[in-house]
Amino acid sequence: MLSVIFACTTNLNAQNNYGGQYTRSFHDIMTTVGNRWNVRFKYNVDTVGLRLPYADFRVRPYSLEETLTNICKYFDFNWWKQNDGLYKIKPYEYPRRHTDEGARMLDYLRGLYSNRQQFEVRRDSVRLQVRRLLGIDDYKRCLVHARPVLGKVLVRDGYTTQNICIETLPGEHLFGTIYTPHPDKATQRRWRAANGTGKYALIICPDGHFAGGRYRKDEQLRLATFARMGAVCVDFDLYGWGQSEEEYGKDSHRTDRAHVIQALNAEVLLDYMWNNRKDIDHNRIGVNGGSGGGTHTVLLTVLDDRIKAAAPTVNLASHFDGGCPCESGKPIQLAGGGTCNAELISFFAPRPLQIVSDGGDWTASVPTLEYPFLQYVYGFYGARDKVENVHLPGERHDYGPNKRQANYDFFVRVFGLDKSLCDESKVTVVAPEVLQSRIAIHKVTLK
Known part of the structure; x- marks a missing residue:
């Protein structure tokens, strides 16, 4: 009998040796956690065969989310709350953090400067480091400076479109479309009387990852409507999307090279328009993009003082740098010992800035986190009225009508565009091939 008891005790200790390497299957501990807090888990990771050392000791009875952090960090996983009853378990992502981490970052940044002088020392240092970490100047030294290939000007109702292709680096090209105002004579006279020059504002429009790329309906509506109201607008293909995909291949986009090439293309287009278009007002240069195009909107303000x-x-967001390497592939967030997009756009102070956010994506935190931080910085210049937030709590991640209207209104205010011509029904939405350059594209092999 004694030998049986000893054998059982030895076996129990082998399985539950708290002083050694007690483990429990990942599946079992997550089932226990789910039952305890009455939540479900959705997995974007492979959990087969995983075992967690000291699993039960990672449970915090007062906090589900701290418990999940303790469990997930062992496997380099992370958790994301989908709703009150569902959490998603995903691989660790370097550009994505929890909202409370964004709050702590903004508190840290506030502690670095309490006045304009301190802020500008930080701003100038970080901007230089961003350029270096992005590596854009190495690429700019290799620019071809070729004459662009311009397509036929197509006249629409109050605007024109013209495709543009520029060889940037040897054998590599950017592909875009220029939307230009085409007012009738009465409107033209009215605009000339209003600004005294007859010149147009310019808005550079980096694209995001919405389906259809820059050829999609909402992009055409936005750029054409801006043009009808008096602003020249230029967009261009993401690296590895649209015609760029034909040149670089479909796998090229999710690379850190995309990050710098997209920034480079925006600068090349701005340089071309600045130096060659005599109808551009150099005092009214803007930038506007959504989603990934918003990330590159922020970046262009850091890189170019003409905006x-x-x-x-x-x-x-202070807690999300952009989920694609084309937004966060180069380590620019390490500049200055650590920064975030909210601080990078704060460097734009005191110039007019509008942040459009919604309740259905990571920008839900803007009214309570990022916007107050921007007001704090703009306050150094006595310019809190120059930064605005249009928050749409009932909307999700898109570039829908309310978001477009918010930006129409913003550029009407800051650039004096003609709001009476804000009518998307006048825009002709065309097939993608109409907005593409008709040139021979040769496959690029990158080393």
């Missing part, structure tokens, strides 16, 4: 007004849309 006078900016409207990043459904992208800004």
